[in-house]
Amino acid sequence: MTTFRTIDDLEPERRLLVRIDVNAAVEDGVVQDDRRFARHAETIRELLADDHAITLLAHQGRPGRETFVSLEAHADLLADHLDRPVAFVADTDGDEALEAIDTLEPGDVLLLENVRMCDDELPEEAPDVKAETDLVQTLAPAFDAYVGDAYSASHRSHASIVGFPRVMDAYAGRVMEQEYTAITAVREREFDGPVTMILGGTKAEDTIPILECLDDTVDRFCLGGVVGELFLRADGHDVGYDVADTSLFDHQWDAYQADVTRILEADRDRLSLPTDLAYEADGGERAETALEGVSKERPFLDVGSETARRFAEFASDSAAVFVKGGLGVFEDERFADGTVAVLTTIADANCFSVVGGGDTARAIELYDLDEAEFSQVSIAGGAYVRALTGDPLVGVEALEREQ
Numbered sequence: 001m002t003t004f005r006t007i008d009d010l011e012p013e014r015r016l017l018v019r020i021d022v023n024a025a026v027e028d029g030v031v032q033d034d035r036r037f038a039r040h041a042e043t044i045r046e047l048l049a050d051d052h053a054i055t056l057l058a059h060q061g062r063p064g065r066e067t068f069v070s071l072e073a074h075a076d077l078l079a080d081h082l083d084r085p086v087a088f089v090a091d092t093d094g095d096e097a098l099e100a101i102d103t104l105e106p107g108d109v110l111l112l113e114n115v116r117m118c119d120d121e122l123p124e125e126a127p128d129v130k131a132e133t134d135l136v137q138t139l140a141p142a143f144d145a146y147v148g149d150a151y152s153a154s155h156r157s158h159a160s161i162v163g164f165p166r167v168m169d170a171y172a173g174r175v176m177e178q179e180y181t182a183i184t185a186v187r188e189r190e191f192d193g194p195v196t197m198i199l200g201g202t203k204a205e206d207t208i209p210i211l212e213c214l215d216d217t218v219d220r221f222c223l224g225g226v227v228g229e230l231f232l233r234a235d236g237h238d239v240g241y242d243v244a245d246t247s248l249f250d251h252q253w254d255a256y257q258a259d260v261t262r263i264l265e266a267d268r269d270r271l272s273l274p275t276d277l278a279y280e281a282d283g284g285e286r287a288e289t290a291l292e293g294v295s296k297e298r299p300f301l302d303v304g305s306e307t308a309r310r311f312a313e314f315a316s317d318s319a320a321v322f323v324k325g326g327l328g329v330f331e332d333e334r335f336a337d338g339t340v341a342v343l344t345t346i347a348d349a350n351c352f353s354v355v356g357g358g359d360t361a362r363a364i365e366l367y368d369l370d371e372a373e374f375s376q377v378s379i380a381g382g383a384y385v386r387a388l389t390g391d392p393l394v395g396v397e398a399l400e401r402e403q
């Protein structure tokens with residue numbers, strides 16, 4: 001199905017420039033989430049088995065934000081995952097970087113500094129423009145080939161994503177290949193049987209476009225989380241408390257009320273809304289209520305057990321299930337029941353399954369579910385949503401053109 005070359009097509013012992021995405025939550029300089037490291041380590045291990053000399057290019061955060069930090073600690077974390085040294089140089093395309101690249105032997109791994117610290121990387125421009133930047137023109141001649149593995153950044157028209165493939169022999173890494181293949185299958189509906197999508201979480205801006213564009217692809221949408229509450233409100237129920245004054249609900253209700261109402265009216269038969277919800281009782285324990293008992297005066301933090309059972313049933317009867325957004329605040333064990341019930345059912349069922357969205361995929365790790373039981377656990381957030389909604393991914397297109 002893919003139209004790009006993959007690392008299977010590489011000759012051994014090449015000098016490779018490999019773009020990975022280990023962008024993560026960082027607190028006090030410490031990386032909080034190593035899932036992307038684990039995934040890219042698989043690609044790098046395969047490349048090492050073929051004796052390539054590997055230079056890695058990656059970003060962290062955005063200029064001006066607290067998470068915009070050096071990649072020095074990322075090199076150590078990657079080394080832990082690879083169980084071998086990863087050299088680091090605090091430079092991207094200057095003399096220090098070029099010297100470090102020059103001395104690499106087959107089997108060596110080097111990580112360059114946060115590529116967003118180089119001015120050429122960020123402004124979103126056409127691939128041809130990015131290919132002309134000093135960053136690309138300086139680094140490209142030092143390598144035999146480019147490997148694009150940063151699927152989760154492939155919606156960004158940045159130099160390291162779209163510039164290098166313009167001027168180099170380019171290949172897709174394993175992460176790129178697997179994510180692309182699984183998510184394309186969603187859009188092309190390659191399934192024999194009902195397709196269910198479980199949508200939750202907090203971001204209506206992600207969810208509404210999915211509901212609007214997957215018309216022929218999905219037979220049933222099960223809605224939970226804050227997104228489910230927006231639909232319940234549109235259906236006349238008294239829900240929508242802003243958790244800890246975050247404006248999480250009111251703000252989105254103002255912005256999406258018209259869309260939610262229109263989608264509900266047009267597509268009610270395909271939408272399954274919660275019929276019960278869970279909340280924190282006075283003693284701190286989990287309690288549940290049917291819709292008749294809901295009130296805006298309290299936050300609802302999970303779908304109720306009747307809803308979870310119904311959603312799980314839809315999932316187990318499906319040929320394919322896609323998940324985006326948790327059904328409740330699953331980080332708190334008391335309110336993880338809905339999310340975990342559905343994920344466990346999918347893991348046990350014999351269906352094609354994709355779990356996407358940065359936060360949602362964490363639930364699999366938090367509750368010790370076996371990642372291997374899912375067809376794909378995506379490490380992409382924005383790119384996953386864009387691919388689902390049919391938006392082209394410039395980083396994928398850049399690799400395809402090189403065919």
Ligand SMILES: Nc1ncnc2c1ncn2[C@@H]1O[C@H](COP(=O)(O)OP(=O)(O)O)[C@@H](O)[C@H]1O
Nearest residue numbers: 201202203225226301325328329357358359360
């Ligand atoms: N009813 C709810 N109230 C507040 N937060 C919720 C609720 N249901 C789910 N969430 C939160 O939604 C988050 C995941 O949603 P979101 O960030 O939209 O998805 P993703 O990052 O996976 O794309 C979780 O961290 C969870 O705590």
Ligand SMILES: O=C(OP(=O)(O)O)[C@H](O)COP(=O)(O)O
Nearest residue numbers: 021023152153156380381382383
């Ligand atoms: O983490 C990323 O995006 P995501 O949080 O939408 O998955 C990518 O590394 C892209 O980062 P950016 O949104 O700062 O361009």
